[in-house]
Amino acid sequence: MKRLAKRLRDFNELVMFQHTVFSLPFIFTAMIVAANGWFGFKLLILGGLAAISARNAAMGFNRYVDRAYDRYNPRTAGRPSVDGRLDGPSIAIFTTVNALVFMAVAYFINDLAFYLSFPVLIVLLSYSYFKRFSSMAHIVLGISLGLAPIAGAIAVTGSVPIWSFWLSIGVVFWVAGFDLLYSLQDMEFDRTNDLHSIPSRYGSAATLKISAVFHILTILFWGLFVVSAGLGIFAVAAVVFSALMLSYEHYLVRRDFTQIDRAFFTVNGYLGFVFIGLIILDKVNL
Numbered sequence: 001m002k003r004l005a006k007r008l009r010d011f012n013e014l015v016m017f018q019h020t021v022f023s024l025p026f027i028f029t030a031m032i033v034a035a036n037g038w039f040g041f042k043l044l045i046l047g048g049l050a051a052i053s054a055r056n057a058a059m060g061f062n063r064y065v066d067r068a069y070d071r072y073n074p075r076t077a078g079r080p081s082v083d084g085r086l087d088g089p090s091i092a093i094f095t096t097v098n099a100l101v102f103m104a105v106a107y108f109i110n111d112l113a114f115y116l117s118f119p120v121l122i123v124l125l126s127y128s129y130f131k132r133f134s135s136m137a138h139i140v141l142g143i144s145l146g147l148a149p150i151a152g153a154i155a156v157t158g159s160v161p162i163w164s165f166w167l168s169i170g171v172v173f174w175v176a177g178f179d180l181l182y183s184l185q186d187m188e189f190d191r192t193n194d195l196h197s198i199p200s201r202y203g204s205a206a207t208l209k210i211s212a213v214f215h216i217l218t219i220l221f222w223g224l225f226v227v228s229a230g231l232g233i234f235a236v237a238a239v240v241f242s243a244l245m246l247s248y249e250h251y252l253v254r255r256d257f258t259q260i261d262r263a264f265f266t267v268n269g270y271l272g273f274v275f276i277g278l279i280i281l282d283k284v285n286l
Helices: 002-015 017-022 024-035 041-065 088-109 111-130 137-157 162-192 198-202 204-228 233-255 257-284
Strands: none
Touching (some): 002 041, 002 088, 024 041, 024 162, 024 257, 041 111, 041 137, 088 111, 162 204, 162 257, 204 233, 233 257
16 A cells, blocks of 8 residues: 555656646636536536646656656656656556546547547647757647647537637746746756757746746736626736736746746646636626
8 A cells, every 4th residue: 555655656746746736727717617607517527637637648748758858957857757766668658548538538528529639639748849849849838738728618518619719828828938937947958958948049038038928918818818708807807816926926036046936836826726716706796
């Protein structure tokens, strides 16, 4: 039993399960808006399983293919994928199982969700290779998480309403923007190892500016989402709160690069949960 518990802890550390908080609030936000309120326990369970298994597959694949680089990066050298706690075959099996679970869950949601599960998986897995040849890997990561709101709308309605595009594009720029800040930690390592990123190519000053532009676009697209979906004052408050949190994130990073972890995990985690909380209040007060 102790061995199993340790194994589970190692896999949890491998994929950083707690970071699922970045995608879950927005897939459920889309489901709430699509259903005009409560969407049912069945979709709550299926939506959660889909988001978790998709992210586990993507993260497992990323850790598997990046082992050669992670071994020499001081920030990642302690990961279970490179320090001997989890071997390559175990990670490959974990990734495959989660990919199959994602497709199975999509099948039980509806036909469109199932048919789209295949290209979605391709997008999720392709991110792991982009850094080898393109600085646009940050955008690809954003797209990977940005698919969540569209998936949420599809789960409820079997279609893709226009407001879900605005919400998703906002998520794309939100994720890409904070990934730029996070990537500042690996700027010199990426340069040394011929890995492509905006920080390694353009430097920290330009990265901070590009990230700020991305987050301004985030707020604009989330504002379009609120208008397009016909939401009310609490949804407007969600966008305003997000603007304040993103401003605080940039303040933290610009003041001290050692605050990147705090900005990345804490600020963005609170942003997602407060956002969905205000959307729920908006629907309760219809």
